Amino acid sequence: MTTPQHQQATEDTWMFPPADGWTFDQVKHLELPFDWELVDGVIVARGQAMFWHNRVRDRLLAALEGARTEPYEVVAEQCVRIDERNTPKPDVILFDPRQLNFFELECVPPEKLALAVEVVSPGSRQDDRVRKPALYAATKVPCYWRVELDRDRKLAVHEYWLNADTRTYIPAPMHPVHHGKLITELPFPVEIDLDALVGF
Structure with missing residues (x-):
């Protein structure tokens, strides 16, 4: 039917x-x-997220909010309109709000994004590792972070940069995977204590 x-x-x-x-x-x-x-x-x-997932997402949002530079804004769980039939909701996005009307905005246009972040849950591995980064890269989102919980219940952040020629992501050359601390210059300088994000 x-x-x-x-x-x-x-x-x-x-x-x-x-x-x-x-x-x-x-x-x-x-x-x-x-x-x-x-x-x-x-x-x-979307599957029910575990408590640790939501805690990490919220603390990562707060860390980015504290470190962000103008003109960027950061928000969680906001849909991005890749095209009329694909509107993913990254866990966190960093975007340029200029010329956007927040009172009428339904989805953030992908060309406004500087960073998309996905926190991987057991039910979202394939999406977060393959489908979503392909969508974000195809629409030229400059940076993508994939946050995973390893077997020792420590966070690993896989950092990717856009190859604009191929519209695919490549691992960040100097620090493709962050453990303990995330330190990067893109999309702006930031240092995040990863152990504190998941600590109880």
Whole structure:
């Protein structure tokens, strides 16, 4: 079963996308009992995150907020409109707010992003390691951080820089993986105590 191409999704029909998939404008009004993203025109439920994931996300947000330079702003869980059928919600984004109307903004345009951060959960490994960085790189987001919890319950931050010619990410040359402390110059100078992010 599919839905006619130009019809709005409803709470009863969202699971039956048109042949070409839903567009964001067809689904943005939905009030569903779960958090979701639009992936290739299909509504995909976002899994329940573990406590450590949310704690790391929130503390990373606070660390970036404390270190950010003008003109950047930082926010968590805000959708990015890659195209009309893909609106991922990175865990944290750093973006240039100039010429954006916050009172009308639904999704941040990808060309405004300086950094996208994903904190990897067991149910998001494939997305955070493959699909999402490919989307961000294709739209020229300059920096991508993938935050993972290792077997010793310590954080590792994989830092990637955009290769503008190929629109793919490459590991940051001098520090591809950060342990203990994250120290980088891009997208602005920042030093973050990674052990403090996850410490209880």
